[in-house]
Amino acid sequence: MIQVKEIYQGVMEGNFLLLAKAISQIENKAEGTDVFLQSLAPVAIPIIGITGPPGAGKSTIINALITDWVNNKKKVAVLSVDPSSPFHQGAILGDRIRMKDWYLHPNVYIRSLAARGHLGGVNSAMLSLTTLMQSVGFDCIVIETVGVGQSEVEVASLADTTVVVLVPEAGDEVQMMKSGLLEIANVFVVNKSDRPNAQIFVNHLRQMIIENTGSNPPQVISTIATEKEGIAELQLAIEQHHESLSLDGNKKEIFLNKVMQLILAHKMNQVAVDQIKIKLALEYKQANFNIFKFAQQFYGA
Ligand SMILES: Nc1nc2c(ncn2[C@@H]2O[C@H](COP(=O)(O)OP(=O)(O)OP(=O)(O)O)[C@@H](O)[C@H]2O)c(=O)[nH]1
């Protein structure tokens, strides 16, 4: 496995080759990965999760955020989780176009990751990767996920600050309530505010937030990402949320969530799925088959 020091050196020089290699090794759980992860000494750089429905403008917003950061001499890492269904083949290509200003920039590292096919689940892979980013000299770390499935919502919940991007379209409020986005949002962005009725949507959303959330309700920021309008306000809202986090002890909750994810992933890795399948094939048709009894024999694993 590659040395953290060498990766850090590369990042400082704008050479991400070793970083990319380390990421692949972590994704594949290559030998030595656990020891490597345990050797990390992360700095508490806040992780910003950006989620929302397909095409809401998440990548365009990130593109605009990067402009500000790079102007302030920050090193930026963006991890985007690709749902990796055949229908999303264009996503990576699309991101390359949307964030084109940054793909070759020495202070910006952008990586797309498949949502499926990770040993131990995408959450534990993402946790490993964000911790790696925190350990090799980045100043800003962003995770982009498409908020359509529960797993993507969970990935976003690994972030310190979760930004939910919506567009002013009728019906989105209902969809949002269903998909659990209201619970995970720390900041709402209503992007594409150049569309008609954007302000009505913003008012609706604010009303809904008042009715459904307690203390520290999420701010609602209007943006036109393509024009970089509202981006400074978004930066400020993210910073304010992060300050409030440090104050009220929520960081402990975030860590607890991460520990649970790791334990879960570790336990799942120990489960011999093939053996279960073989046994199940023999037993599931039996008249007295009981799923709880059947599962219990594997609990100790
Ligand atoms: N009119 C308008 N178009 C926008 C705005 N922001 C983004 N777009 C356009 O919306 C389209 C989708 O933008 P993306 O940034 O790729 O959206 P995304 O949420 O990252 O999309 P996925 O990653 O595929 O889910 C692009 O054609 C953008 O140019 C905006 O504020 N106004």
Ligand SMILES: [Mg+2]
């Ligand atoms: Mg995108």
